[in-house]
Amino acid sequence: AQSVTQLDSQVPVFEEAPVELRCNYSSSVSVYLFWYVQYPNQGLQLLLKYLSGSTLVKGINGFEAEFNKSQTSFHLRKPSVHISDTAEYFCAVSRYMEYGNKLVFGAGTILRVKS
Amino acid sequence: DAGVTQSPTHLIKTRGQQVTLRCSPKSGHDTVSWYQQALGQGPQFIFQYYEEEERQRGNFPDRFSGHQFPNYSSELNVNALLLGDSALYLCASSGGTGPQSTEAFFGQGTRLTVV
Structure with missing residues (x-):
């Protein structure tokens, strides 16, 4: 079974500072990894994904993440955050199976950007 | 191109009642998944429909x-509602084959409150 651990429940950061949101996963097989963002009272929006290829993945809104297989991590980073980045971020893992696949989510990290 | 649409956006039901939530997938997608997101938690996979x-x-x-209909839209039914069923219910659609089929696009969700 797969599982995801987001190591920080809340991350406060000042505007224009860099930020890293940490995500570790456990799985006995190869997986695919995702980061989603959720603004208040809204659904989930895909930020970026790792399916294969380069371990450094770039997404929308200036976010990027690095897949580290040996450390089973997929940390999300942004070099300079804006007030508008305040939201909750979810790391998720999946694997392709012919009879269906599902996303397993972490508990989420609330990013609070302060001016 | 319309994304994933869900209805209604909000719903209040009484304990013991039954509820039906609806979802239309993103154009070109044939697979629909449902997730329950309780307050302060990550989404939890309920089930997935295909064909x-x-x-x-x-x-x-x-x-x-x-249920999934021939046009790929889907319904989620919950019987004998409990207070603990209060949550945001998210519909996600996906399509294609292989790893790309693990990428899910989410709707805005239906906020269900059971009183």
């Missing part, structure tokens, strides 16, 4: 059932 059949199911009781 009008339940393909995979999470750890939810039989009170949760679903």
Whole structure:
């Protein structure tokens, strides 16, 4: 079974500072990894994904993440955050199976950007 | 191109009642998944529908059932509502084959409150 651990429940950061949101996963097989963002009272929006290829993945809104297989991590980073980045971020893992696949989510990290 | 649409956006029901939530997938997608997101938690997988059949199911009781129609839209039904069923219910659609089929696009969700 797969599982995801987001190591920080809340991350406060000042505007224009860099930020890293940490995500570790456990799985006995190869997986695919995702980061989603959720603004208040809204659904989930895909930020970026790792399916294969380069371990450094770039997404929308200036976010990027690095897949580290040996450390089973997929940390999300942004070099300079804006007030508008305040939201909750979810790391998720999946694997392709012919009879269906599902996303397993972490508990989420609330990013609070302060001016 | 319309994304994933869900209805209604909000719903208040009384304990013991039954509820039906609806979802239309993103154009070109043939697979629909449902997730429950309780307050302060990450989304939990309920089940997935493909070709009008339940393909995979999470750890939810039989009170949760679903249906997929020939046009790929889907319904989530919950019987005998409990206070603990209060949550944001998210629909996600996906399509294609291989790893790309693990990428899910989410709707805005239906906020269900059981009183």
